Amino acid sequence: MSRYETVKEDELYDLAELFKVFGDSTRIRILFALLEKEFPVGDLAQKLNMTQSAVSHQLKILKHSKLVGNRREGKSIIYFLADDHVRTILSMGIDHIEE
Amino acid sequence: MSRYETVKEDELYDLAELFKVFGDSTRIRILFALLEKEFPVGDLAQKLNMTQSAVSHQLKILKHSKLVGNRREGKSIIYFLADDHVRTILSMGIDHIEE
């Protein structure tokens, strides 16, 4: 648990940027898919019924925010959740909307 | 802690909407101000160096998402954080950007 009393003004902008990444239904759906298991881009697109391009653009944003990682396997690139932080943040959000 | 395995597709949109509210630096700054103590609108505007109107518009959004509450005290309306959920979500976010 952070001591939010010591958070600096600068960090608040980073924090808003982070939440902004979670604040899109496409990215949330991608994250929830990856909660189940890792996926190559094409499978994600099919599972979410979206174009490969749209998914790829969003994965780039998620990667940049370090919410997902990836690795190449042959022709495919496999995406996965970066760490348990992501799971925790998602869970806190769900707690709020479900209460 | 939620069991995110059981989250339905519908809820994901609500979840994205929730995070979208956190994903704006003005609203984050308001929430952090309220983390310290409750404030009337005018004091918030002064503290954040923003117009009263801009703050009021954002407070409306925060209220609608049940992240803040308010009460009237004479001519002023005092805003405060709704509950500890908000604190937890903010903390999780800080943990992520600080690591």
Next chain:
DNA sequence: TTAATATATGAATAACCGTTCATATATTCA
């Protein structure tokens, strides 16, 4: 009731952002 103070709100503008489309890059296999 009238003036002053505090807050809310609607309309308009400007900036931001997600998707689409076309195309580029990278890997594998023949």
Next chain:
DNA sequence: TGAATATATGAACGGTTATTCATATATTAA
């Protein structure tokens, strides 16, 4: 090397949204 497959990327379009400005509403004090 060339074709096929998988993914990435840049530009453009359309929709969303935060701020500003003007004004409305609500409360208090005279």
